[in-house]
Amino acid sequence: MAITSSKYTLPIYVLLTFLISWSLWFTSGIFSRPAPAEIRDFPWFxxxxxxxxxxxxxxxxxSLSGNxxxxxxxxxxFLIFIPVVLLGAWIAAxxxxxxxxxxxxxxxxxxxVALWVMVFFSSLNPCQKDLGLEPQSSLKRTGWILLSLLFLPALFLISWVLASFSGGVFTATVLTGNVTKVLWSIILLFAFNLLCAGALGEEIGWRGFVLPRLLEKSSPLRASFILAVIWASWHLPIDIRYGFGLTGAGGIVVRFLWTWPLTIIFTWFYLRSKKSLLVPLLLHASINMLSDFGFSNYEQTISVMFLIQIPVAIILGFRLSGKLPFDSSK
Incomplete structure (x- = not known):
């Protein structure tokens, strides 16, 4: 029996992912630092x-599936991860x-390299159908790609305005300066976050491997809740050491609360885009890069954004639950 068709495939995958990821994090020495460092050095690598x-x-x-x-x-x-790893080592030097x-x-x-990654995981690469990509009109696919780029930043900006009303301070260090500098900064931050801040490293696993297997036996909503537990739990060593919104056990709770609605949103985009892996890659990179922009009232903004995400996730959750018929073609 091929390893990917075994009922033990998913538990084995999750166990190995946690074991190897956590081992590398602990042996890197980054947890000896008082705070997550900006410096991209060899421990970071x-x-x-x-x-x-x-x-x-x-x-x-x-690759072991035999199909x-x-x-x-x-x-x-060989064409994506080895070049990205070599690039990371070069930057760390x-x-x-x-x-x-x-x-x-x-x-x-x-x-x-970020552009190459986007092309590779797009419909321009006919091999993507072997990773689950389904047919969709070019217009609809382009629309979902653009929406995946803009949706979470737009939600963040709305939250930022609401969070900043009381203090009256609206600043973002990256968005100051001439237009050329601002555009260059946005492109570079997005590209780096796509490659080296979780998007590329996680999404082929969470949305490309785990979610389709959960969907074989669960509704999209139930699959999203299970995936959210896996996704949030994977961050445990980071959250225990540095917190997530809060410190200690509170940080772990916040991580789970934050991840559940976000996972529902990611599932919705993934299914509506006909299982395009490019879409969750762009969603993940677009939200991660925002912490690098130097927004005022950032923590308050994230709190407001979470409150906005809840009704969004509830609405999408009804569609994903099977209580209302879910048709990804609509």
Whole structure:
């Protein structure tokens, strides 16, 4: 029996992902630091290898499946992850203290590699159908790609305005300066966050491997809740050490509360885009990059954004639960 068809495949995958990711994080030495450091040095690089594990292990499991997934999985490992890992090591050797302090050559290559990743996981690559991509009109697919880029940043900006009313302070350090500088900063932050801040490292695993297997036996809503538990639990060492909104046990609770509505939103986008892996990649990168913009009232904004996400997730959850017929073609 192929490993990916066994009933034990998902538990084995989750166990290995947690074990290898956590081992790399602990051995990297980053938890000895008083706070998550901006510096991208070799401890960061080792920890980053742990961040890549959900996706890399998913591709390795696919490569053992004995079907059409093998070809595209091996291609992704050799054409995407090996170049990204080498790029990460190169950046770590320079040890920039901020993403926007990357030298010009590093920055240009980061952007080029990010573009290549987006092309590889888009419908422009016919092999994506072997990872679950279903047919969809070009107009609809383009619409979902654009929406996945803009939806969470738009939600954040609305929350930022609401959170900033009381203090009256509206500042974002990255958005100051001439237009060329601002656009360059946004593109570079997005590209780096796509490659090295969770999006590429996680989404092929969570949405590309785990979610489809959960959907075989569960409704999309139930699958989203299970996936949210896995996704949030994977962050446990980070949240125990540094907190997430709160410190200690409170940070763990906040992580789970934050992840549940977000997972429902990701599931909705993934299914409506006909299982495009590019869409969750863009969603993940677009929300992660916001912490690098230097927004005033950032923590208050995230709290407001969470409150807005709850009714959004409830509405989408009814569609995903089966209480209302879910048709991804609509």
């Amino acid at each position: 080792i920890a980053q290898l742990g961040v890549f594990m959900p996706s890399i292990l998913a591709l390795l499991f696919f 059409q997934k093998r070809k595209v999985s091996l291609a992704a490992i 320079a040890a920039p203290d901020k993403i926007l302090h990357l030298n010009s050559l590093h920055a240009i290559i980061v952007i080029i």
